[in-house]
Amino acid sequence: MAASDYTINFQNGSSTQPVTLPVGTYSFVSTTISGYADGGIAQFTVEPTSTSIALSISASGTLEVTVKDDLGNSITSGAMQLSNQSGGSLYGVEKAITNGVATFGNVPYTAAGIGFYVAQNGSDANHNAITTPQTVSMAQKSQTEAVLNERKTTSLNFTMADANYAGITPVTGALVVNG
Structure with a gap:
């Protein structure tokens, strides 16, 4: 007896309806799932007590x-x-x-x-x-x-001194810090 193909439609990761499969071992290949690698033959087995099967495929x-x-x-x-x-x-x-x-x-x-x-x-x-x-x-x-x-930022206090004459403190003013 030849193997049969079964199409399982998915939406949001779950089959859209149950699929009845005879007991046995099956292989699957992903070929039409957008964003996922084609190929990747994998196998799973259906036992008489199986109620669900978890499959996985790799995105590309x-x-x-x-x-x-x-x-x-x-x-x-x-x-x-x-x-x-x-x-x-x-x-x-x-x-x-x-x-x-x-x-x-x-x-x-x-x-x-x-x-x-x-x-x-x-x-x-x-x-x-x-x-x-x-x-x-x-x-x-x-x-x-x-x-x-x-x-990251840090809160700083600045002091200013005359570059040429130690001990002389500049009066009042403002400097623009760039960077």
Whole structure:
């Protein structure tokens, strides 16, 4: 008896209706799931007591997140994490920021865009980490998103002295600090 093909339609990760399969071992190949790698033959077995089967496929997108400050300087350390909007559900493992870039592989995408978020789990000593998740809509197989780190600030008091005559304090005035 020849093997039969069964089409299982999915929506939001679940089959849209139950599929009746005879007991046995099956293989599947993903070929029409947008944003996911074609191929990946995998097997699963249906037992007389089976009520559900969990399958997994690998996405084929790459997301590069560049992290710089308002002066265009790259952040030198820290980590980025994919998450849901609140940051409460984390996806995968965090990625180190190296030379201002964190790269995520195997990210799903569709032409309409798949929405998720990135948050920063730390930064270098001179910058504040972006702890509020930032929106990303993955619409291309290879995509670059930029996030901006604020430079840390410090409250300072200044004193001024005459450069040529010690002990003489300039009267009153203002200097413009640029940078």
